[in-house]
Amino acid sequence: MEKILFPLLIILPLIAFTQNKGLEDKETKIEKLLSKLSVSLESNTQIYIDDKVLGDFRDPIPSFNLQDKKTRSNNYLNIDYRIIEGLTVGTQIESYEPLPLVSYYPGYKGTDITNYYINYKNKKWNITLGHFYEQFGSGLLLRAFEQRQLGLNNAIRGGRIKYNINEYINITALYGNNRIGFEHSKANLFGFDINTNLIGVFNINKIPRLSFGFSYVGKYEDFEPPIDIYNPDNIFDDTNFPELVNSYALRLGIDFGKLFIDTEYSVKGKDALFSSAALGLPKILEGRYFDGSAILLTTGYTVKGFGLSSTFRRLENMSFFSDRELSKPGANPFGMSNINFVPALTKQQDYSLANIYIYQAQPQLYIQNFAGQSGEIGGQIDVYYSFKKGTAIGGKYGTKLTINTSYWSLLDATFDQVNNQYNSELLKFGEKLYSDFNFEIKKKWNKRLSSMLFFQNMTINKNLAINGLYMSSNKELNANVIVAESIVKFNKGKSIRIELQHMSTKEDLKNWTGAALEYVFNRNLSLYITDIYNYGNDDKDKQIHFFNIGGNFTKNKVRIEINYGRQRGGLFCVGGVCRFVPENTGISMNINMLL
Amino acid sequence: MKNLLLFTFSLISIISMSQGLLPTSDIKYMDGKITNIEKLAKKNDLVVISLWATWCAPCKNELDAINEVYIDWVEETGVKLYAVSVDDSRTINRVKPLVNGRNWGFTVLLDTNNELRRELNSPSIPLTILIKNGKIVYRHSGYTPGAEYDLYEKIKKYK
Numbered sequence: 116m117e118k119i120l121f122p123l124l125i126i127l128p129l130i131a132f133t134q135n136k137g138l139e140d141k142e143t144k145i146e147k148l149l150s151k152l153s154v155s156l157e158s159n160t161q162i163y164i165d166d167k168v169l170g171d172f173r174d175p176i177p178s179f180n181l182q183d184k185k186t187r188s189n190n191y192l193n194i195d196y197r198i199i200e201g202l203t204v205g206t207q208i209e210s211y212e213p214l215p216l217v218s219y220y221p222g223y224k225g226t227d228i229t230n231y232y233i234n235y236k237n238k239k240w241n242i243t244l245g246h247f248y249e250q251f252g253s254g255l256l257l258r259a260f261e262q263r264q265l266g267l268n269n270a271i272r273g274g275r276i277k278y279n280i281n282e283y284i285n286i287t288a289l290y291g292n293n294r295i296g297f298e299h300s301k302a303n304l305f306g307f308d309i310n311t312n313l314i315g316v317f318n319i320n321k322i323p324r325l326s327f328g329f330s331y332v333g334k335y336e337d338f339e340p341p342i343d344i345y346n347p348d349n350i351f352d353d354t355n356f357p358e359l360v361n362s363y364a365l366r367l368g369i370d371f372g373k374l375f376i377d378t379e380y381s382v383k384g385k386d387a388l389f390s391s392a393a394l395g396l397p398k399i400l401e402g403r404y405f406d407g408s409a410i411l412l413t414t415g416y417t418v419k420g421f422g423l424s425s426t427f428r429r430l431e432n433m434s435f436f437s438d439r440e441l442s443k444p445g446a447n448p449f450g451m452s453n454i455n456f457v458p459a460l461t462k463q464q465d466y467s468l469a470n471i472y473i474y475q476a477q478p479q480l481y482i483q484n485f486a487g488q489s490g491e492i493g494g495q496i497d498v499y500y501s502f503k504k505g506t507a508i509g510g511k512y513g514t515k516l517t518i519n520t521s522y523w524s525l526l527d528a529t530f531d532q533v534n535n536q537y538n539s540e541l542l543k544f545g546e547k548l549y550s551d552f553n554f555e556i557k558k559k560w561n562k563r564l565s566s567m568l569f570f571q572n573m574t575i576n577k578n579l580a581i582n583g584l585y586m587s588s589n590k591e592l593n594a595n596v597i598v599a600e601s602i603v604k605f606n607k608g609k610s611i612r613i614e615l616q617h618m619s620t621k622e623d624l625k626n627w628t629g630a631a632l633e634y635v636f637n638r639n640l641s642l643y644i645t646d647i648y649n650y651g652n653d654d655k656d657k658q659i660h661f662f663n664i665g666g667n668f669t670k671n672k673v674r675i676e677i678n679y680g681r682q683r684g685g686l687f688c689v690g691g692v693c694r695f696v697p698e699n700t701g702i703s704m705n706i707n708m709l710l
Numbered sequence: 711m712k713n714l715l716l717f718t719f720s721l722i723s724i725i726s727m728s729q730g731l732l733p734t735s736d737i738k739y740m741d742g743k744i745t746n747i748e749k750l751a752k753k754n755d756l757v758v759i760s761l762w763a764t765w766c767a768p769c770k771n772e773l774d775a776i777n778e779v780y781i782d783w784v785e786e787t788g789v790k791l792y793a794v795s796v797d798d799s800r801t802i803n804r805v806k807p808l809v810n811g812r813n814w815g816f817t818v819l820l821d822t823n824n825e826l827r828r829e830l831n832s833p834s835i836p837l838t839i840l841i842k843n844g845k846i847v848y849r850h851s852g853y854t855p856g857a858e859y860d861l862y863e864k865i866k867k868y869k
Binding site: 253312421465499635 | 767
């Protein structure tokens, strides 16, 4: 709690300063200062409540549970100050007091200055010392980013130089260590990236884009050979141990206007692998190091009123962590220390029942787990179509149709678990993990009323859907989701939104239904009531309503959201990355503001 | 908790005092060319920036609604709208087909690693900002049906 005082010490002098309005020159000084300063705060507070139905509040982390703190708050304060044109300093202070919200990485404890940087920027150069975020290509080799809802922040602390040779060629070089909670990885990262648009370089006028890119990412981490305490003569042979993992990516993209194609091929250098957790404590495999690869191919075709895109991706052993220890099976439930970003390429849905069973990408290599797995292969197709105004389906205002379908399976491979070897096929699909077909139709009937209909049919490996881990078995979970929504607009910005949902499945918790009602008073204020109800649960006591009531208030630079209710437990996913959240009940308050 | 409240209160008390800086994070045109908000604001007196994503239903509703009246807005006020997609590599391939599929008539830009979104401190989208002569004069997050008319009132006010 005392650490909260630290940010206060920074802010309070400023406030004291602003209150001294006696002297005019002082006031202009303040104005000057404030015009160069940018401050923002995000605060997510939750008060957990014991629930008659779910039982008393429990934190799954035992040491946190012992502290019995039911009011928790995650806070993020950003301060950026532009010293002179082009030169900026900034910091991020994070505060998790008295403890982080339930199911966040337990290393987020207390208050700390987590990020700080100084940046110089002009037309050609962009130089940063301190923390920075970065992405090379589609992130298959490197992506440093922040996702507060999931508690992820792998910002790199070090140095980065970006140089725009001209409008068409830019290069980036970086060095540093990833953030892991309040700490930093011991592994050093080196990166280099070049992007060019060849139409500018070779003066091609016929097409809008012909792009080429190349990336290098190196990771270096010291290795101390483990000592066998039972047999000291058994010495770990560390010849050829990959302390440095060299990875490369090539990208090529072409856009003909209507048709576009983007490709990326990445190779991850040989890296150490752990033995299975099922065989006792996982150990680094001696003398067996494995490289990985990724192929990404996207094509699209668009004309006015119609858009089509398809993606194919093959991942083999593409998990890439900065800390070797965190790649150990079971050692990293919070997904910290990722260097790259390999999200599930499926569609993220808006409706709560369509978010119960979520697919997560399977890039990892496990030779000894169950029957083994070495990666995933699959793809998805998206279609966007607008029925023209004045046609039978289009009506007076036009009708919009969106279709998405995807199919993902394990890479077909054979495993020699005794000798720690495996062999994968290039383009052969192995055991099916996920398939999905969904569509959405939106129609505006008249000036006041518009409606939406959504349908989804999906099949997913049952254990992957429930626990987030693939388990080889024939058990699949099949589910159908249907959602209907209508919005009625009234005068002066008032409107009502009504939403009805249903999910049917014969597996796991079986059928659900749900409804939502939202009333908008004006653009600043809205209130909502939602409920999802697991009426199909075999256990009558678990046929629970997850009822929520809340509201949003937003004005200029402030946004406040307050909610009271019961949250469904399970995988909580944002952008194809998931964390496990237990069922809980409480009041939450999210505040967001900007200076 | 008391400290937190005090801290929050202190921040609110200085919130109304400042104009804020125009963001300088790199964003990309669909053809890969790099630009930033500061540069875009220099091209036109009156600029609307809207942060959106292919997975955000209210964002698409807002841009659909603006799209229907955008030609009139431009004619009457000379405003220019830039819709900046914050889709990351998971969904970025949907941007172009969606934009064309929906016939949007404004410029769409890309903020793939969310650096602009972070600079604007916008965990929730949509976020709409109005820039007049290089200064942010209006900011609104969220979309409710009909809010595009309020935005237009602001645009006319600063014309």
